[in-house]
Amino acid sequence: MSEEVVTLPHYWEDAVAALRAADPLLAAVIDRFPNVSLRGRGDAYQTLARSIVGQQISVKAADSVWNRFMAEMGGTLDSQRLLATDIERLRACGLSGRKVEYLRDLSTHHVAGRLDLALWQTWDDEQIIKELVSIRGIGRWTAEMFLMFCMLRPNVLPLADIGVINAIAQLYNANERLDAAAMRALAQKWHPYCSVATWYLWRSLEAVPVEY
Numbered sequence: 001m002s003e004e005v006v007t008l009p010h011y012w013e014d015a016v017a018a019l020r021a022a023d024p025l026l027a028a029v030i031d032r033f034p035n036v037s038l039r040g041r042g043d044a045y046q047t048l049a050r051s052i053v054g055q056q057i058s059v060k061a062a063d064s065v066w067n068r069f070m071a072e073m074g075g076t077l078d079s080q081r082l083l084a085t086d087i088e089r090l091r092a093c094g095l096s097g098r099k100v101e102y103l104r105d106l107s108t109h110h111v112a113g114r115l116d117l118a119l120w121q122t123w124d125d126e127q128i129i130k131e132l133v134s135i136r137g138i139g140r141w142t143a144e145m146f147l148m149f150c151m152l153r154p155n156v157l158p159l160a161d162i163g164v165i166n167a168i169a170q171l172y173n174a175n176e177r178l179d180a181a182a183m184r185a186l187a188q189k190w191h192p193y194c195s196v197a198t199w200y201l202w203r204s205l206e207a208v209p210v211e212y
Contacts, residue, residue, distance in 0.1 A: 007040045009152045015193035019200070022189045025171050026197060029204045036209065038199045040152040044115040045106070046077050047150040048132070051142045052102045053095065065094035079107035102137025109135055117151070125153055148195050157187050157194040167201035 009015075020027040041047060053069060054062035072093050073081060082090075083104060090100045109115055120128050125147055132143040144158040158164055159180045169177045172186060190197035203209070 007042055007152065008037055009040070009154065009196075011154050011193070012037045012196065015154065015196040018193055019190060019197055023197075026190075026200055029171070029200045033200070033203050033207070038148065038152070038195065038209070040149050042117065042150060044117050044146070044150055045079060045110045047146055048106055048115070048135075048138065048142070049077060049103055051145055052099055052106065052137050055099070055137070055142070061094075068093040069095065079110040082107045083111070099137070105136040106138075120151065125156065148198070153195060155192045155194045156198065157184070157190075158198060159183055161198070163202045163205055164198055167204045171201070171204060 016030055020030055050062075050066060053066050057065070069090070070077065072085065072089060087097075087100055090103070091097065095103070106115075114131075120131070123131075128147060128151070129140060129143040132138050132146060133140060141158055141160050144156050144161075147153040147156045148158075165177055165183070168183055168186065169175050172178070178186070187194055187197065199209075
């Protein structure tokens, strides 16, 4: 298996400085987590496949299923191999029938060359989200995670993410949840680095970073 390539966002230091200056509450969270940052792998197929595997289950369960799945794949995720693998063998890894369908549809897109990071570099975030949600099993949240973790886009604000919702409630509104409009208004101070703000909001709830 080839060595995994991990990319750090080029804008991270500038973003941290800007967020510290704009938001004292977020600055206190930032100060608790020095020398760590969002990390991206630049592999569209694997990022999306892992997000599908992790849908609606705990991080621990998702890691367990992913490890069994990767063992079945021989340690390297290959779309043609996945399409050639018997469905029951994939189910035996802990994948639901629906997730197997989603992974096969994703693999079909990959084989057809539709997961083109080079092309998408020139697209804005909403264009990429529209393209991704055309793939079965990928909704807006998954597409937003893709923008953050695979493409390292700096200004993604996943307002449907439960961690973001809870962290904003805890830090800014005495544990009372805000609606999407109120959260969007609050986030104006974080532009153009909402992805970085989101990452620190997650850290305020869970110190160990989740990566896709």
